[in-house]
Amino acid sequence: MTDRKTHWEKIYGDKTPQEVSWYQKEPALSLQLIRNSHLAHDAPIIDVGGGASVLVEYLCNEGYTNVAVLDISAKALAYAQDRLGDNASRVEWYEEDVILFKAPHQFSLWHDRAVFHFLTDVSDRRDYVKVLKRTLEPNGHLIIAAFAIGGPTKCSGLDIIQYDANKLIAELGEGFELAEESSEIHISPASKEQKFAYFRFIRKSESIKT
Numbered sequence: 001m002t003d004r005k006t007h008w009e010k011i012y013g014d015k016t017p018q019e020v021s022w023y024q025k026e027p028a029l030s031l032q033l034i035r036n037s038h039l040a041h042d043a044p045i046i047d048v049g050g051g052a053s054v055l056v057e058y059l060c061n062e063g064y065t066n067v068a069v070l071d072i073s074a075k076a077l078a079y080a081q082d083r084l085g086d087n088a089s090r091v092e093w094y095e096e097d098v099i100l101f102k103a104p105h106q107f108s109l110w111h112d113r114a115v116f117h118f119l120t121d122v123s124d125r126r127d128y129v130k131v132l133k134r135t136l137e138p139n140g141h142l143i144i145a146a147f148a149i150g151g152p153t154k155c156s157g158l159d160i161i162q163y164d165a166n167k168l169i170a171e172l173g174e175g176f177e178l179a180e181e182s183s184e185i186h187i188s189p190a191s192k193e194q195k196f197a198y199f200r201f202i203r204k205s206e207s208i209k210t
Contacts, residue, residue, distance in 0.1 A: 004072060004097060005072050005073070005097065007156075007157075007158070008051075008071075008072050008073040008076065009073050009074065009075055011073070011156055012051070012052065012073050012075035012076045012079070013075055016079075024053070024054070024186070025054070026054070026058070027053065027054065027055045027058060027113070029145075029182060029184050029198055030055055030111060030113055030143065030145065030198075031055070031058055031059075031062070033143050033180070033182070033198060033200045034059070034109065034111065034141075034143065036179075036180065036200065037109055037141040037143075037200070039108055039109060039141070041062075041063045041064050041065060042064075042065050042066050043064075043066060043108035043109065044066045044067075044068065044105065044106070044107045044108050044109075045059065045064060045066065045067050045068065045107060045108065045109045045111065046067075046068040046069070046070060046092075046103075046107045046109070046110055046111065046135070047059075047067070047068070047069045047070070047111045047112075048070050048098055048110060048111065048112040048115055049070065049071055049072075049098065049112055049113070049114065049115035050069035050070065050071055050080070050111075051069070051071035051073055051076025051077060051079070051080065052071075052076040052077075052079035052080050053069075053080070053113070054080075054083075055111070055113075056069050056080055056084070056091055057080075057083065057084060060084070060087060060090065060091070065090070067090075067091050067092070068091065068092035068093070068094065068107070069091060069092070069093055069094070070094040070096060070098060070101060071094075071095065072095070072096065072097045072098070073095075074095050077093055077095055081093065098112075098115060098128060098131060099119075099124055099127035099128050099131060100127075100131075101131050101135070102134075103131075103134065103135040106135060106136065106137040106140070107135055107136060107137065107140065108136075108137055108140045108141065109136075109140060109141040109142075109143065110132060110135065110136045110140065110141070110142050110143070111143045112143065112144045112145070113144075113145040113196075114145060114146065114147075114155070114196075116128060116144055116146055116163075116171075117146035117147050117155075117160040117161050117162070117163060118155070118158055118160055119161070120158075120159050120160070120161055125171055129171065129172060129173065132172075133175070133203075136203050137203070138203055138204070138205040139202065139203060139204075139205050140202070140203045141179075141200060141201070141202055141203075142172075142176060142199075142200070142201040142202075142203060143198070143199070143200050143201075144163075144168065144198075144199050144201075145184075145196050145197065145198045145199075146160075146161075146162070146163040146168070146196070146197060147160055147161075147162050147163070147194065147195065147196060147197075148162060148163065148164065148183060148195040148196055148197035149162045149163070149164050149195075149197075150162070150195055151194055151195030151196065151197075152194055152195075163197060163199075164197060165178055165181055165197075165199060168199055172201070175203060175204050176201040176202070176203055176204065177201060177202045177204055178199060178200075178201055179200045179201060179202050180199075180200045181197065181198060181199045181200070182197075182198045183195065183196065183197050183198065184196045184197075184198065
C-alpha cells in the first residue's frame with residue numbers, strides 16, 4: 001500500500017491534473033451512465049480514484065448533494081478541493097487506498113474510472129470486491145471504466161489489465177447484473193488514443209453477503 005501511495009503522490013507531484021494521460025475536460029460518458037441510473041439527487045455517490053478528476057464538480061453542478069471522492073493521493077484530492085473552493089465542504093473526502101477503505105456509510109452508486117485495471121495482483125482485486133460489496137447498498141449501481149481489450153497495456157509506468165464484460169463479471173462474482181456497457185476512445189493530453197470500456201452494473205438485492 002505504501003509503495004502504491006508513494007507512486008501516485010509522485011505522479012501528482014510531477015504533473016498537473018491536465019497533464020496526466022487520463023485527464024478529461026468533461027467526463028461525458030461517466031455522467032451519462034450516472035444519469036441512466038436514475039438516482040435521486042440526494043443519493044450518496046462515491047467516485048473511487050476520483051482524485052483530481054472534474055467529475056465531482058459536474059455532479060455538484062447537476063444538483064447531486066451527497067457526493068464523496070476517494071483517492072490514495074493527498075495531492076490529487078487537494079487539486080479538486082482547491083478547484084471547488086467553498087463548495088469543497090459539501091463533499092466527503094477520503095484519502096485511502098481503496099482496498100483498505102472502510103466507508104462510514106453505504107453508497108447508492110460507486111464510480112471507478114481507471115482504478116480497478118491497475119490491480120494486477122489477484123489478492124488486491126479480491127480485496128477491492130470485498131470493499132465494494134461492503135460499501136455499495138443492495139440495488140445500488142456500480143460503474144467501472146477500464147482499458148478495453150486492444151487498449152493500452154501500461155499506464156503511468158504500471159502494468160494494467162484490460163477488460164471486457166466477461167472478464168469483469170468473472171472478477172465481481174455473483175450478485176451483479178450488467179445493465180449496460182459502452183466504449184470510448186479517449187484522447188490523452190499527449191494526443192494518444194486509449195480504448196476504454198465502460199460498464200454499469202446493478203447490485204442484486206438478494207446478494208448481501210460480503
